[in-house]
Amino acid sequence: MINIKQLCKSFGNNRVLNNITFDMVEGQSLAIVGQSGTGKSVLLKNMIGLMKPDSGxxxxxxxLISSLSFKQLQKVRTKIGMVFQSGALFDSLTVGDNIGLGLKKLTILNINEQxxxxxxxxxxxxxxxxENLMPAELSGGMRKRVGIARAIAIRPKYLFYDEPTTGLDPxxxxxxxxxxxxxxxxxxxxSLIITHETKTIFDVAEKVIMLDDGKIIYNGETNKIKENETPLIKRFFTGNSEMNVGSKL
Ligand SMILES: Nc1ncnc2c1ncn2[C@@H]1O[C@H](COP(=O)(O)OP(=O)(O)OP(=O)(O)O)[C@@H](O)[C@H]1O
Ligand SMILES: [Mg+2]
Known part of the structure; x- marks a missing residue:
């Protein structure tokens, strides 16, 4: 079970997350969506302890993630597979060694099992x-899949994906x-899937949370979101609403 309670995070005057509260139950697949720059990646980084919230x-x-020591945090991280937006592969290591790093650090598998x-x-x-290729030899889609292979290799309870399909062909x-x-x-x-690809949302997520301007503007079932009348939500999911040019999209 994951509980996010009244999370706030600012960078200087830039208030990125403004009182975010939601829960994730076991077995759920949740998409977090929103326009570029609304704080999706910042939320994820706060969730895995890479960033500390200002409050919440x-x-x-x-x-409680923000109160853990490095060692305790490492232990929690053995439960979380993370697919980073950038792929985050080490360019100087082979594909196999990129996957092996997490296994060495986060599991008790011996070298043959690894x-x-x-x-x-x-x-x-x-x-x-x-396994013996270098990341530079891979296409974008292959890099993403190596990132996924690395995340699932530790057999995590939770799998967090940051933009797993952005920039890929259909x-x-x-x-x-x-x-x-x-x-x-x-x-x-x-699974928690951060994305702004509507196809990915409808293909993989049972529930959706939509962020706008640091706040949650939708938290509910994926198959109901198309019926929502909020202009920004309508525009995001159907591509047409009454919003004017000059709006944030
Ligand atoms: N380390 C940081 N220092 C200062 N500002 C940051 C930092 N990380 C993120 N931000 C700011 O926080 C805001 C949200 O960034 P974030 O990367 O979470 O957006 P996003 O919703 O993931 O966007 P995208 O869809 O483009 O990935 C942006 O205004 C960004 O400039
Ligand atoms: Mg992002």
Whole structure:
């Protein structure tokens, strides 16, 4: 169970998160959506303890993230697979070693088990035989999938994706959406998907939270959001509303 309570975060005068409260229950797939710059990535970084909130709380399985020591935080992180927006692969390491890093740091697998897990994880994302390639040799879609393989390799309880399909072609988007659903189902991973791709939202998420200007403007079921009459939500999901040019979109 994840509980976010009245989370606030500013950078100077820029108030990015303004009193964010929501819960995630086990097995759920939740999309967090919103325009570029609304604070989606900042929210995620606060959730995994990479950033500290100015006020408010993040609870993961009854642990208050902002109060944990580095060691305690590492322990919580063994439960969380993270697919970063940028891919965040180490360019000087092979694909296999990129995946191995997390296994070494966050699991008790021995070296042979680690090797098996690397190959298994690459196979899960249909990238068999790429373990000795360098990140520079990969396409954008392959990099994203290596990022996913690295995240699932530790068999986390929670899987957080930051923009898993942004910038990919429709076929690769579809492949990645199907992978997200597969991990939800096969491993019962609770998934948080940050995205502004509507196809990804409808393909993978049961629930949606929409952020605007640091606040939650929608928190509900994915299949009901198209009926919502709020202009910004309507515009985001259907591409037409009464909003004027000059609005934030
Ligand atoms: N480390 C930081 N220092 C100062 N400002 C930051 C920092 N990180 C993010 N911001 C600011 O916080 C705001 C939200 O950024 P964030 O990256 O969370 O947006 P986002 O919703 O993820 O956007 P995108 O959809 O483009 O990824 C932006 O105005 C950004 O400039
Ligand atoms: Mg972002």
């Amino acid at each position: 709380e993040v609870w993961i399985d009854d642990e 090797k098996d897990r690397i190959l298994e994880s690459l196979s899960e994302v249909n990238l068999e035989g790429t 076929i690769m988007t579809d492949i990645i959406n199907k992978l997200i659903v597969k991990f939800q189902k096969e491993y019962n991973m609770t």
